[in-house]
Amino acid sequence: MSNGAPPTSSRPPTERAGLAAPATIKFSPEQLAEVRRLQGLYPDARGALLPVLHMAQDTFGYLSLEAEAYVAGLFGLSPAHVHEVVTFYTLYFQQPKGRHVVGVCHNLSCHLAGAQDILRHFEARLGIARGETTDDGRVTLQAVECLCACEAAPMAQVDDRYEMQLTPEKIDRILDGLR
Amino acid sequence: MAETVLMRNFGRADSHTLASYRGAGGYAAWDKAQTTEPAALVDEVKKSNLRGLGGAGFPTGMKWSFIPKSHTGPVYLVVNADEGEPGTFKDRYLLERDPHALVEGMLITARAIRSALGFVYIRGEYVQPWRRFSAAVKEAYDAGLLGRGFDIVVHRGAGAYICGEETGLLSSLEGKKGWPKIKPPFPAIKGAFGQPTIVNNVETLCCVPPIIERGAAWFAGLGTKTQGGTRMYSVSGRVKQPGVYEASVSITLRQLIERAGGVSGTGRLKAVVPGGGSAAILTADEIDVVMDVDGCRGAGTMIGSAGVIVMDESVSIPEALLVLARFYAHESCGQCTPCRESTGWIEKMVHRIVEGHGRKDDLDTILDVAKRGGGTTICAFYDGAIGPYISYVEKFRGEFEALCRS
Ligand SMILES: Cc1cc2nc3c(=O)[nH]c(=O)nc-3n(C[C@H](O)[C@H](O)[C@H](O)COP(=O)(O)O)c2cc1C
Ligand code: SF4
Ligand code: FES
Numbered sequence: 137m138s139n140g141a142p143p144t145s146s147r148p149p150t151e152r153a154g155l156a157a158p159a160t161i162k163f164s165p166e167q168l169a170e171v172r173r174l175q176g177l178y179p180d181a182r183g184a185l186l187p188v189l190h191m192a193q194d195t196f197g198y199l200s201l202e203a204e205a206y207v208a209g210l211f212g213l214s215p216a217h218v219h220e221v222v223t224f225y226t227l228y229f230q231q232p233k234g235r236h237v238v239g240v241c242h243n244l245s246c247h248l249a250g251a252q253d254i255l256r257h258f259e260a261r262l263g264i265a266r267g268e269t270t271d272d273g274r275v276t277l278q279a280v281e282c283l284c285a286c287e288a289a290p291m292a293q294v295d296d297r298y299e300m301q302l303t304p305e306k307i308d309r310i311l312d313g314l315r
Numbered sequence: 316m317a318e319t320v321l322m323r324n325f326g327r328a329d330s331h332t333l334a335s336y337r338g339a340g341g342y343a344a345w346d347k348a349q350t351t352e353p354a355a356l357v358d359e360v361k362k363s364n365l366r367g368l369g370g371a372g373f374p375t376g377m378k379w380s381f382i383p384k385s386h387t388g389p390v391y392l393v394v395n396a397d398e399g400e401p402g403t404f405k406d407r408y409l410l411e412r413d414p415h416a417l418v419e420g421m422l423i424t425a426r427a428i429r430s431a432l433g434f435v436y437i438r439g440e441y442v443q444p445w446r447r448f449s450a451a452v453k454e455a456y457d458a459g460l461l462g463r464g465f466d467i468v469v470h471r472g473a474g475a476y477i478c479g480e481e482t483g484l485l486s487s488l489e490g491k492k493g494w495p496k497i498k499p500p501f502p503a504i505k506g507a508f509g510q511p512t513i514v515n516n517v518e519t520l521c522c523v524p525p526i527i528e529r530g531a532a533w534f535a536g537l538g539t540k541t542q543g544g545t546r547m548y549s550v551s552g553r554v555k556q557p558g559v560y561e562a563s564v565s566i567t568l569r570q571l572i573e574r575a576g577g578v579s580g581t582g583r584l585k586a587v588v589p590g591g592g593s594a595a596i597l598t599a600d601e602i603d604v605v606m607d608v609d610g611c612r613g614a615g616t617m618i619g620s621a622g623v624i625v626m627d628e629s630v631s632i633p634e635a636l637l638v639l640a641r642f643y644a645h646e647s648c649g650q651c652t653p654c655r656e657s658t659g660w661i662e663k664m665v666h667r668i669v670e671g672h673g674r675k676d677d678l679d680t681i682l683d684v685a686k687r688g689g690g691t692t693i694c695a696f697y698d699g700a701i702g703p704y705i706s707y708v709e710k711f712r713g714e715f716e717a718l719c720r721s
Binding site: 177178179180182183184185186187189190211217220221224225226227228239242243244245247248280281282283284285286287288289293296297298 | 468550552
């Protein structure tokens with residue numbers, strides 16, 4: 137897919153049409169109560185860091201440095217610690233992502249079932265390379281490691297759903313359904 | 316066909332609900348366990364020859380007995396539902412189709428190890444299994460099964476294969492990046508939040524209710540001399556009917572492939588991964604191996620998570636290794652020099668070979684690098700990576716050489 141154009145994902149966030157970051161990074165009072173409930177579930181409140189980061193990402197669209205600092209404040213942790221955590225895990229996004237995230241598995245069983253062709257079909261239909269987001273902010277496309285649904289290879293995760301036994305026709309239908 | 320133990324409820328309508336589970340006799344084992352002394356529960360599981368089904372195959376009852384008797388503080392039970400081993404999908408089925416079997420297994424185990432708090436660490440990508448299991452936990456609270464001496468916290472991961480390694484998982488559960496820790500101390504001595512902790516796989520704990528209900532001798536009798544029971548084999552790749560198959564651990568790889576409908580593609584077998592991506596590969600004439608812990612060990616590989624990946628004659632072994640080499644380079648947590656550096660370099664070298672720019676002596680370099688690093692790292696991730704590096708190159712050297720420049 138390399139045509140000399142800069143990959144979409146390297147553009148500064150403001151030019152992106154994905155989920156725009158809300159003006160203020162702040163949880164609602166109900167969400168803050170949920171944070172306290174989660175923190176109370178663990179022998180050390182810090183155990184709730186991953187769940188609260190999931191909440192923050194769902195709320196703010198992605199985990200900006202401001203969001204990291206905000207969450208750090210809720211835990212009495214340093215922003216550096218939270219940054220280290222955020223960067224370790226693949227499900228946390230440090231940049232705006234598309235309204236939908238498609239993760240195509242390219243590990244061994246999916247590879248044996250044609251994962252590379254599946255990835256290329258997604259790329260062609262979306263006009264982006266793996267790792268990029270469409271200009272309209274609709275879809276972020278990723279190649280991911282084994283999603284442990286190898287019996288249904290080739291497969292992909294589309295937002296919360298596992299889409300099994302993919303074919304080009306099935307991919308077209310799935311993409312048509314993403315607004 | 317062997318008895319169905321773990322998948323016994325999968326065919327029931329609404330098998331994930333409490334009503335359905337109870338209708339099938341669920342929680343009877345827990346009733347029995349409540350009047351049994353903890354030490355007797357541990358003993359029963361020891362006698363059943365149950366061995367961990369998450370990867371390492373460690374005897375479960377023995378692990379439980381490592382909790383220090385003198386310890387008076389909290390003890391935690393942590394369930395490893397971070398399923399991520401390439402070729403493995405059994406825990407997903409259990410979480411979605413029989414979540415109460417896990418809740419019941421946890422209740423009994425918690426009594427055996429005197430734990431009042433359990434965590435279930437579910438990989439972040441498993442959204443549907445997470446919802447299903449969380450709903451089952453809620454039902455169990457509403458029914459008074461939980462919250463009376465034992466609580467369960469359901470925890471979602473955030474995407475990192477290494478969090479399947481038990482100490483990496485504990486780091487992650489504590490709100491840190493998932494860096495594995497040096498053992499000893501083992502989790503049973505110093506685990507989650509610094510307290511004695513038992514980490515067990517989902518499927519392992521789902522074996523516990525049947526063992527308590529029907530007895531250790533029955534369970535031991537289902538398996539081989541050194542491993543009891545049945546287990547769920549995930550079969551994928553070039554077979555006609557990929558899926559999860561429950562069988563006695565005495566089944567052979569050949570029989571298992573037959574149960575999955577036989578080889579697809581060309582119909583002629585080339586190689587099989589017997590126990591998840593990290594297991595050494597077996598050639599077509601090595602498939603009479605018994606699929607238990609010791610059978611696979613004897614064949615120079617490992618049963619691991621029992622993820623079977625079948626490759627027919629048309630599959631390129633160098634390309635298959637490249638896929639795995641990329642995976643290990645991507646997933647190494649980076650703490651140990653041999654693991655961080657070798658996984659990266661070996662991926663580059665295999666890539667170069669597959670692209671047709673490799674040299675034959677690259678193969679010796681790969682073997683040399685892989686063999687040197689074994690056993691020198693903090694966790695078994697790297698040992699899991701060198702299994703494929705070495706076995707693919709040694710057993711299919713001709714195929715690699717054919718791609719190399721002379
Ligand atoms: C790199 C690596 C990945 C692992 N991934 C998993 C996993 O996804 N699920 C699992 O249950 N065990 C996994 N394990 C094994 C765990 O460390 C641990 O042995 C297991 O959870 C113990 O439970 P068991 O005795 O019931 O098998 C992994 C080990 C290593 C070294
Ligand atoms: S062996 Fe690899 S994955 Fe394990 S701790 Fe060391 S660097 Fe991390
Ligand atoms: S290899 Fe794709 S889901 Fe396992």
